[in-house]
Structure formats: structure tokens, C-alpha cells
Amino acid sequence: MDFYKIVLLALVSIVGIAVVRQLKPEFALPLTVGVAVALLLMICDSLYDAVYTFYDLSQRANINGDAVSCVIKVVGIGYLAEFSNNVCIDANCKSIGDKVLLASKVAILFCALPLVRKLFETIAGLL
């Protein structure tokens, strides 16, 4: 999905959201989330190739598999948390968004812990 279509859709839907916000304020939030998800799904198509080439290069450089999958998982968790934080800010509940960010940090930490443990074991083995 090329870039111009996404920009066009974003601008058109901003106007639509402004109209709906005038008529019915409570319908603005579902519409905003709908537009955000539609844009993201369009971006995801080209994101697949990026993630696939990332995997392919790491396989070719025979980097250890679960390190790469941990990096990609952290990117996914980070993006999902940032998306829901923005939705919470749109609904002007900033405190709930901060809780979601904290939860995502904990999830990232849990995802990285096995790698850190393996690092310590290898270092201990060297000494």
C-alpha cells in the first residue's frame, strides 16, 4: 500500500471524525480507533516483508534464533502498547494509557530475561 493512499485516507477520515464529533460526540472514539486500525492494517502488508527479510538475513548470518525472535517480539509489544496508549490519550484517559505502558515494559522485561540468563551463563563459563 503506497504511502500516498495512506496519507489521503488519514486526511479524509479526520474530516469525517470532525463531522461525527459534531453530531454525536461519543461516536468519535470508535471511528478514530477504526481509522487507526485500518491504516495500520494497510501498513502491515509491507511490514511483513521487512520482518521476513530481517529473519532471512539473521538466518544467513546464523545468529542464534531465539535472540532474533525476542527482538521482534519486543518490537511488537512496544508497538502494541504505544498504539493502545494513543487510543487512551484520544479518549482523554491518560492514566490508563500509562498503566498500559508500564505493563508493556514488564512484558518486554520478561521477554528479555532468558537471554540475559544465557549471557550470564556463557560469561560464567568463560571465567
Place this chain on the structure above:
Amino acid sequence: MDFAIILKIAAIGIVTAIASMLLKRAGKEEISTVVSVVGLAVALVMMLDVIVQLYDTLQSLFEL
């Protein structure tokens, strides 16, 4: 496919807004509130459906 969801939510919003306005004009206050609540519920369910779809794509993309 993605635009259809946006158009559907916008259409529901506008239809419920007009319906509740008309009902208010016709003097049936309580029915207009019921109509707006039902319209809002339908829009929220559609929003949930869109979010589930987003989560599936992200899960398959990033192997969460």
C-alpha cells in the same frame, strides 16, 4: 475491506444521530435515548471486531 469498517461506523453514527434528533422532535424523549444507546453499542462492538483483527495481524507478524 478496511474502508468498509470506517464507513459502517460513520454511517451508524450519523443514522443514530438523525434518528434521535427526529424522535426528540416528535416528542418521544425516552425512545431517542434508547436509540442512541443502541447505536453506540453497535459501534463499540464493531470497534471491538476491528481491534481483534488488528491483534491477530500483529500476533502473526511479530510472533507475540
